[in-house]
Amino acid sequence: MLLFTLAITLLSGFAVAQFPLIGKHRTARCPAVNRATDETKAIDIHYVEVNPRAKDTLIFVHGWPGIWSIWKHQINEFKNDYRVVVVDVRGMGASGHPGDVEGSSSTGDFVDDLVCVLKHAEVAGKSVCIGHDWGSSICWEAGRARPDIFSGVISLAVPYLASAGPYTPIEAFLKTFPRLTYQVYFRDTIDNAAAELEADVRRTIRIVYKHSNTTAPDTFLTSSTSFLTPYDGIELSRSPLMTQEEEDYLVDQFTKSGFKNSLQFYQHRNRYLSWQIAHDNGTFNVNVPSLAIYPNKDSVADWNVVSEIAKSKSFVPQLEEVSVPTAHCPHMERPKEINAYLGDWLTRTFPSSRGTFEKAEGEL
Numbered sequence: 001m002l003l004f005t006l007a008i009t010l011l012s013g014f015a016v017a018q019f020p021l022i023g024k025h026r027t028a029r030c031p032a033v034n035r036a037t038d039e040t041k042a043i044d045i046h047y048v049e050v051n052p053r054a055k056d057t058l059i060f061v062h063g064w065p066g067i068w069s070i071w072k073h074q075i076n077e078f079k080n081d082y083r084v085v086v087v088d089v090r091g092m093g094a095s096g097h098p099g100d101v102e103g104s105s106s107t108g109d110f111v112d113d114l115v116c117v118l119k120h121a122e123v124a125g126k127s128v129c130i131g132h133d134w135g136s137s138i139c140w141e142a143g144r145a146r147p148d149i150f151s152g153v154i155s156l157a158v159p160y161l162a163s164a165g166p167y168t169p170i171e172a173f174l175k176t177f178p179r180l181t182y183q184v185y186f187r188d189t190i191d192n193a194a195a196e197l198e199a200d201v202r203r204t205i206r207i208v209y210k211h212s213n214t215t216a217p218d219t220f221l222t223s224s225t226s227f228l229t230p231y232d233g234i235e236l237s238r239s240p241l242m243t244q245e246e247e248d249y250l251v252d253q254f255t256k257s258g259f260k261n262s263l264q265f266y267q268h269r270n271r272y273l274s275w276q277i278a279h280d281n282g283t284f285n286v287n288v289p290s291l292a293i294y295p296n297k298d299s300v301a302d303w304n305v306v307s308e309i310a311k312s313k314s315f316v317p318q319l320e321e322v323s324v325p326t327a328h329c330p331h332m333e334r335p336k337e338i339n340a341y342l343g344d345w346l347t348r349t350f351p352s353s354r355g356t357f358e359k360a361e362g363e364l
């Protein structure tokens, strides 16, 4: 029996090869408020850490529906020159959630989790926050509210949306961006949406992780009552953005966590609170150096246009913007090109960071 178990372990070890075995899996216990019950709890925030002896840190933050592993190409690219910290945000992957999906996940809460993780990892030097999709919003808020900890922001897909003006509900964007209508569905019928996404997790993942070569049905993302029905009757193969092992891992992680907590990003109370924290603060600018990479073949929206409408540049004085011909996940679709943008910007912006290591105590 023992031998049998050992054989299985070895075999499955081979099956996943280098993935998802990159780095060290760690867990920080972080305080989190459940705003429905007004209780403060401790939740587990899972993160992967590579090269803890590097001086400066890159902290990677996924969006929806992601987990740490979507950053595989960037982890491999930067793991020798930086300390790389990659989180599962609260409610997703192996991270916990305080409950109250509607009101306990403002961007401020997510930033607190990042700060908690960096403290747990005993990060002392500079940290650059690198986010994708909702992870972008988290990193923008990190740069705005905690420039003492986050010395730079890199955003993939979503531009900085300042909270200087009044709160804008999602409805206000639908005329210009009708493919944001799915967000109304995710907001108004959480349990239905979670059940629909969970019915066949692999199919959900295949639909969401699109390459710019694959065309979506015309009605995709435009319904406030269903996410997946535009794909009814359409056979789907694995997304070209990932290997079979990566797909299996994502499916496994979302099967374990479910989708309900992941819908936190779309909830009115969370969005309102995110806006309110920044609005009441009165500092609307992100004053740290920033790089934004906008895909221009994303079915959700052309993020270059969103940046212009939101006047992102006027709120981020040190912003560089790049447009890339990819769908929603540039870091997965064109990893070499995106890694080159990231590496070049990091080297120019923080010239002394790359490849600088602190020696362990007692080491020559």
Ligand SMILES: *[C@@H]1O[C@H](CO)[C@@H](O)[C@H](O)[C@H]1NC(C)=O
Pocket: 144, 145, 146, 147, 277, 278, 281, 283
């Ligand atoms: C308010 O803005 C200042 C300046 O950026 C920042 O130091 C502080 O942490 C912010 N507080 C909140 C709650 O956003």
Ligand SMILES: *[C@@H]1O[C@H](CO)[C@@H](O)[C@H](O)[C@H]1NC(C)=O
Pocket: 211, 213, 240
């Ligand atoms: C996508 O299309 C381009 C040209 O249209 C082609 O060169 C490329 O190989 C395609 N990629 C995939 C993954 O299908």
